[in-house]
Amino acid sequence: MSDTSAAAHPISIRGGRIIDPAADIDAVMDLHLAGGAIAGLGEAPAGFDAQQVIDATGLVVCPGLVDVSARLRQPGQEHKATVASETRAAAAAGITTLCCPPDTLPPVDTPAVAQLIRQLAEERGHARVLPAGALTRGLDGEHISEMAALKLAGCPVMSNADRPVRNTRVLRRALEYASTYGLGTFLHPADAYLSEGGMVHEGLVATQLGLPGIPEAAEVLGVARDLALAEQTGARVHFRGLSTARATAMLAEARSRGLPVSADVAAHQLWLTEDAVAGFNADAHLIPPLRTAADRDALRAAVAAGEITAICSDHQPHEPDAKLSPFPQTEPGMSALETLLPLVLGLVRDEVLDLCDAIACVTANPAAILDRPLGRLQPGAVADVCVFDPHARWVVGEDTLVSRGKNTPLRGIELTGRVRWTLLAGRVVHEG
């Protein structure tokens, strides 16, 4: 895969509703691609000779989706999934760029691992993979990593995955060091002591089921500490996966004071609540946990207000055995690449966002968080395109998911919105 592949023949996508939030475009027109880049919108450029025409009548044409957090499980956990299997699923989901957390085995704390992941992705050519670099060596939370080298190896951001850095002094130094090289940092806000051993939101369902809870305060304390450090160091901090109403309020307050902080939310957090755990449903065992309806509504409001700017999949595919145990023994996380777009489109139907803003949350906004000029359809931009049918219905299930991971609490649920074509750097990588 190369972004300027000469092999990408000229393609015209005709008659679709083009939505490009970065340029504030929402209009029915044609889109022309050549040489891996956007060649033009509307009338074909002079001398453009389309070798393939995609009829997008009745469909939406938008930038390829950008997902700030999707685990691919390679290297180290190939029994769960591989770069090949999950980038194939990403293509089916309209996702052309994804950032994978550094908690592979070994973790992405050396350029070699980052290069391996990128190489595996490039060989397959289904999606562009940007591995987040480990913020600390071995994700140990004690020693800062060789961030400059990781940046050169293609890591757009630094992250300690979902392992909290317990030592605040180490985190401070890590943020300072990352900002020296212009690197943003992804932080999963959680107080290590309050979240330790927890499995579900500390609330009604945890109390009824006798499961160890993670209190709201764990996230609130994490956000408070990390905001103080962001302010102290001036570092660019991105909160990965907020789950509580209180955290969204603190984020909004910090942003109103001009702090360079951003946040995302996993799409399922905008729909599901702790109730999904009823019946000891291991597929709803997620970290951060599903919280209350009030939290979900506050997260939706924060997305609507533009405080949370990105919606991601937080994809965590598992082998079936990982969920085939009593709830406390199961591994957290859900397979979520392919439900991302339908869940985001559902927010439009629920009038949380208009279609253009919804698309921005999965294209231009996350691209900005990853500091990459992606997620746009302006002439000259990389021709990453998603063409989807906003009305097509499908049922989430083992047969319909491309991902190796079939672990999702949305199994059996009918969703609306299906990707028809995905183009990566001007080449069709999915047609469905």
Place this chain on the structure above:
Amino acid sequence: MIAPTPTQQEQAAALQLDAQGNLKHFLTLDGLERSLLTDILDRAEGFLGVARQAVKKVPLCRGKIIANLFFETSTRTRTTFELAAKRLSADVLNLNISTSATAKGETLLDTLRNLEAMHVDMFVVRHADSGAAHFIATHAAAPVAVINAGDGCYSHPTQAMLDMFTIRAHKGGFEGLTVAIIGDVLHSRVARSQITALNTLGVAEVRAIGPSTLVPARSEEALGVRVFHDLRAGLRGVDVIILLRLQHERMDGGFLPSEHEYFHLFGLTDKRLGLAAPDAIVMHPGPINRGVEMDSSVADGERSVILEQVSNGLAVRMAVMSMCIGTQNLWLHAAGQQPPAEVGDV
């Protein structure tokens, strides 16, 4: 777009009952109606007489194999389940799993499949993880029955039902009763099951009494209790006092500063017992920590019904096991595999 998830109660009912509302598994009291709980108590009443017969056996589970699957050690519960199964004429396998299969890395599901291959008809399961009994019942091949003998902090339904049996024997019923549950509600599967049973059977009020560290989040709404942090206020006028076992590992400063301070604030003494109704009874699921949860004089006093609870445990477990086996026989009959021999009342 996404319909609300069925509640725990709805899901538990669907898992435990067949289409006619017969008990297939006994995993939790969540989702079970008052009439069914009353049936269990009535049936247990009938079994009390078996102990007084010269031949202490009834043939309700003859030819059935019942496996006691104890992933956590237990003496009393396992023994009463074994005795209950034998009195029902079943063959009993005792498997102490904590020292065998899982220690070798076998998954719970593999252990289950192996035992199924031996044609076990009923599993009695104790496990350290909340939801373990649900898990086994979900994955057990029909018509294998699963009885929960305690899972994690979630449920211990036979213990709760024997406590209900004891309360009914002393109080004649449940209407109008105020019941105080004292101690470590947070970690107690017994308390969760008792609270559900008491509310389902229609008591006037269930009180949970303890320090905030041992009363779980949003208990009033989640469990249906009134929370008291002051023992004296909580005991006032109650008809039944249930003390919970306090595990030693909670008393090292993590949840409680010391045994001494706990007893000082929440230990039941004769004097404090005087605050309750004059005919209040004192219960404890055992084993007792004398001088921590209560004074010896209370444990051995005339209000204590602790040993009765143990005797009643046998009858209640016979009732539940025979009901589940009865449902299993109906299933086998419908599947053409066996006539419905010996189904029905005692």
